[in-house]
Amino acid sequence: MTIQIGDQALDASRPADLDRRLVASTGCNAAEHVAMLSNPARGATPLQIAKALAPMLATAIPVAKLAEQIAAADVVAIRQQVIALLKQETPNGEAPVVA
Numbered sequence: 001m002t003i004q005i006g007d008q009a010l011d012a013s014r015p016a017d018l019d020r021r022l023v024a025s026t027g028c029n030a031a032e033h034v035a036m037l038s039n040p041a042r043g044a045t046p047l048q049i050a051k052a053l054a055p056m057l058a059t060a061i062p063v064a065k066l067a068e069q070i071a072a073a074d075v076v077a078i079r080q081q082v083i084a085l086l087k088q089e090t091p092n093g094e095a096p097v098v099a
Helices: 020-026 029-038 046-054 063-071 075-087
Strands: 002-005 008-011
Touching: 002 063, 002 075, 008 063, 020 029, 020 046, 029 046, 029 075, 046 063, 046 075
Parallel strands: none
Antiparallel strands: 002 008
């Protein structure tokens, strides 16, 4: 999947060990990130979006730099793309996130 951030297209995919990666880096699994990013009572911040997206990028980008890029672009559209990616099935048959 390609994540569009402004005029930049970043290759990303949902790795089989995404929950492990997210818990190690943020303390939350994919379902918790979907819930946070989807919460209408709290707008998702560029930093929250970047933390969820970073472990899925084909080419590593520091979270702070990624958050800056997201903040300068269409945050809502990027949030939707990241949620869709978090909900995707993985090649090893891991169940998709339902939130």
